[in-house]
Amino acid sequence: MINADGCLLNVQVDGRDGGPTLMLSNSLGCTLQMWEPQMRALTQMFRVIRYDRRGHGKSGVPAGPYAMERFGRDVLAILDDLNIEKVHWCGLSMGGMVGQWLGANAPERFGKIILANTACYYPDPTNWLNRIKAVKQGGIAAVADAVIAGWLTADFREREPETTARMKAMLLASPVEGYLACCEALSTLDQRALLPRIKSPTLVIAGKQDMATPVSAGEMIRSGIPGASMTLLDAAHISNVEQSHAFTEAVVGFLTQR
Numbered sequence: 001m002i003n004a005d006g007c008l009l010n011v012q013v014d015g016r017d018g019g020p021t022l023m024l025s026n027s028l029g030c031t032l033q034m035w036e037p038q039m040r041a042l043t044q045m046f047r048v049i050r051y052d053r054r055g056h057g058k059s060g061v062p063a064g065p066y067a068m069e070r071f072g073r074d075v076l077a078i079l080d081d082l083n084i085e086k087v088h089w090c091g092l093s094m095g096g097m098v099g100q101w102l103g104a105n106a107p108e109r110f111g112k113i114i115l116a117n118t119a120c121y122y123p124d125p126t127n128w129l130n131r132i133k134a135v136k137q138g139g140i141a142a143v144a145d146a147v148i149a150g151w152l153t154a155d156f157r158e159r160e161p162e163t164t165a166r167m168k169a170m171l172l173a174s175p176v177e178g179y180l181a182c183c184e185a186l187s188t189l190d191q192r193a194l195l196p197r198i199k200s201p202t203l204v205i206a207g208k209q210d211m212a213t214p215v216s217a218g219e220m221i222r223s224g225i226p227g228a229s230m231t232l233l234d235a236a237h238i239s240n241v242e243q244s245h246a247f248t249e250a251v252v253g254f255l256t257q258r
């Protein structure tokens with residue numbers, strides 16, 4: 001556990017000692033377990049840091065609302081505690097939003113940056129406000145089926161019922177207060193002004209079937225970050241699970257290219 005401004009964060013380090021370090025950052029309602037499909041390949045090449053964002057998994061759940069800056073400073077606290085100067089970053093969804101904040105505000109700590117299935121701005125907060133209301137009334141169970149339908153395509157859910165059930169169990173196990181505090185941070189998200197300040201080589205990954213953060217949201221990020229490139233995957237929102245091999249290939253290809 002690492003203490004970030006009084007909140008204990010669950011951090012796990014695996015993989016190659018002395019190799020380049022890659023930090024992975026989760027989507028809303030997910031724990032560090034969401035990266036299992038990538039771990040075998042990534043740990044052969046990198047030292048891999050995973051963590052549970054505050055309000056999630058085995059990390060603390062301080063009172064909300066939270067903010068992107070707080071999530072970013074939590075990451076810097078983890079790196080300082082581990083005595084690691086610089087890492088590559090791969091964040092999916094909320095993890096990609098934290099990556100934008102870090103790339104703009106702590107550029108010296110980041111080598112290459114991967115922003116997967118993410119957005120820098122929600123023009124209309126209604127979906128988040130409705131979700132907050134529903135979760136306050138009925139818990140995460142009230143929104144779980146709709147969220148899972150956004151995470152994974154119908155084809156995948158039919159083909160992979162066990163994986164789908166595991167993802168749903170992970171979502172349902174999220175602490176309600178932490179989930180709500182993150183939804184509040186998402187309802188006011190606007191990081192458009194940060195994008196031109198990101199100078200690290202950046203890859204944007206988007207899912208062709210992603211309705212939560214559609215290709216157009218990825219394109220807005222790609223066009224805002226100088227020199228960024230984009231890869232499209234045949235997946236919904238949690239593309240590292242739905243297209244695990246293609247996702248891993250995109251990450252490894254980008255991080256190893258000179």
Ligand SMILES: O=C(O)CC1=CCC(=O)O1
Binds near residue numbers: 147
């Ligand atoms: O969980 C969802 O519904 C989709 C999502 C948006 C931001 C995030 O982290 O997940």
